[in-house]
Amino acid sequence: MSLSDAATNHRDSSADATEDVLDLLRATMQSEFGLPPEQIEAAAHLMDDLDLDSIDLVDLAVSLEEQRGIRLDEEALKSVRTVGDAVAVIGAALARSSSGAA
Numbered sequence: 731m732s733l734s735d736a737a738t739n740h741r742d743s744s745a746d747a748t749e750d751v752l753d754l755l756r757a758t759m760q761s762e763f764g765l766p767p768e769q770i771e772a773a774a775h776l777m778d779d780l781d782l783d784s785i786d787l788v789d790l791a792v793s794l795e796e797q798r799g800i801r802l803d804e805e806a807l808k809s810v811r812t813v814g815d816a817v818a819v820i821g822a823a824l825a826r827s828s829s830g831a832a
Contacts, residue, residue, distance in 0.1 A: 751821045754794075755813065762786075762793055772814035780813075794820060800827045 756767040765780060776782045782790070787810070791802050800823040810816050 751817045755816060758793055770813055774813045800824060
């Protein structure tokens with residue numbers, strides 16, 4: 731396998747992982763808040779576009795932590811504004827969890 735092929739495979743697996751986290755987030759937001767999955771896109775603003783409030787965001791974080799047995803970084807959560815931001819924070823927590831890091 732060439733270096734180029736390895737880089738492409740890494741990008742593909744990274745994109746797949748991101749899509750998996752987005753699917754997880756869609757399912758959780760649909761069940762917790764009744765949001766239609768098609769509205770839950772990476773660019774969607776959690777408060778402005780999806781009408782979630784700060785308590786909803788805390789509930790979402792707790793639900794994901796309980797579902798997946800992960801710990802979300804509280805400092806990183808403070809900067810989450812969009813679905814894409816949430817996907818990044820959740821993906822990082824899942825990666826830490828699967829690597830055995832706290």
